Amino acid sequence: MNPRRKKRLTIVSTIIIGLGVVAGLVLYALSQNIDLFYKPSEIYHGKEGTGLKAIDGQRLRIGGLVVPGSVHRDSESLKVSFKLADMTMPIAFSESDPTVTVSYDGILPDLFREGQGIVANGILVNGNTIEASEVLAKHDENYMPKELADDLGEQHVKPSYSQAQLDSKT
Template sequence: MNPRRKKRLAIVGSILIGIGVVSGLVLYALSQNIDLFFTPSEITQGKKETGLKPSLGQRIRIGGLVVPGSVKRDPENLKVSFRLSDMAMPIVFKDSDPMVTVYYEGILPDLFREGQGIVANGTLTEHPPTGLSIEASEVLAKHDENYMPAELAEAAGQKHDKATYSDKQLESKKTNSY
C-alpha cells in the first residue's frame, strides 16, 4: 500500500474513532439527564408493557391527581407533601389505589389544588411511614380546557383563589435557596 494511502487511512480511522468516542460520551451524558414518565401505579407495580419499575435514586417524572385531603403544609417553611393517584375515570379515590407521596419545598403553582392533575419532577426515594415517595424539585400544575387567567376571571366576576404564604415561609425559602 502506498505510504500516502496509509496516512489517509490512518487519518480517516482516527477521525471515525474520535467521532465514535464523542458520540458515546454524549449519549452517556444525556442518559444521566433523562426523566422517564411514570404514573403512581407504574411506580408501585411496573409498566404494563415491560414491567419496568424505577429504581431508588432515579430521576423520574410522575403525573397524577392530587388526592383530596392529602395536602400537608408546614407552617414554618414552604415544605409541602401530598399524595398522587392515577388519573382514572371516574375520579374516585380509594385507599386501595396505588398512591405515591410527593415531598416538595417551594412555592406551588397557582393552579395547584386537591383533585387537580399535576406533574412532578424529582428523585424516587423511600420514606418509612409512606413507602415510595418522590423528592420533587419541580411541580407543574395541569389545567383543563376551562382554564381562565386570573385577570379574565376577575373581569368576569369569577373568584380566583391564589395561594397565600406567610412572611416566615417566604423568608425560609430565601435562606434555604441554593
C-alpha cells in the same frame, strides 16, 4: 390519468406510506420514553406494556391527581408533602388506589389544588416517595366560568403563602 403521472403518484405515495410506517414503528418502540411521566400505579407495578420499574435514586417525573386531604404544609417554611393517585376520568378517589407521596420545598404553581392533576420532577426514595425539585400543574381540557363551577361544587382556591413562609426560602 396518463402513465407518467400515474407513475409519479405511485412513487410519491409509496414513499409517504413507507415513511409513515417507519415513523409509526419508531414511535411505537419509543412509546415508553415519549411518556412524560410515570403514573403512581406504575411506580408499584412497572410501566404498562414493558413492566419496567423505577429504582430508588432514579430521577423521574410522576404525574397524578393530588389526593384530597393529603396535603401537609409546614407553617414556617415552604415544605409541603402530598399524595398522588392515578388520573382517572371522571375524577374519583378510593382508599385502595395506589398512592405515591411527593415532598417538595418551593412555591406551588397557581393551579395546584387538591383533586387537581400535577406533574412532579424528582428523585424516587424508599420505593414510594418522590423528593421533588419541580412541581408543575397539569391543566385539564375543561374551561368554565366561575358561576358554573360554583354550581358544580368545584373548588378553586389558590395556594397562598405568608410572608414568613416566603422568607424562609431565601
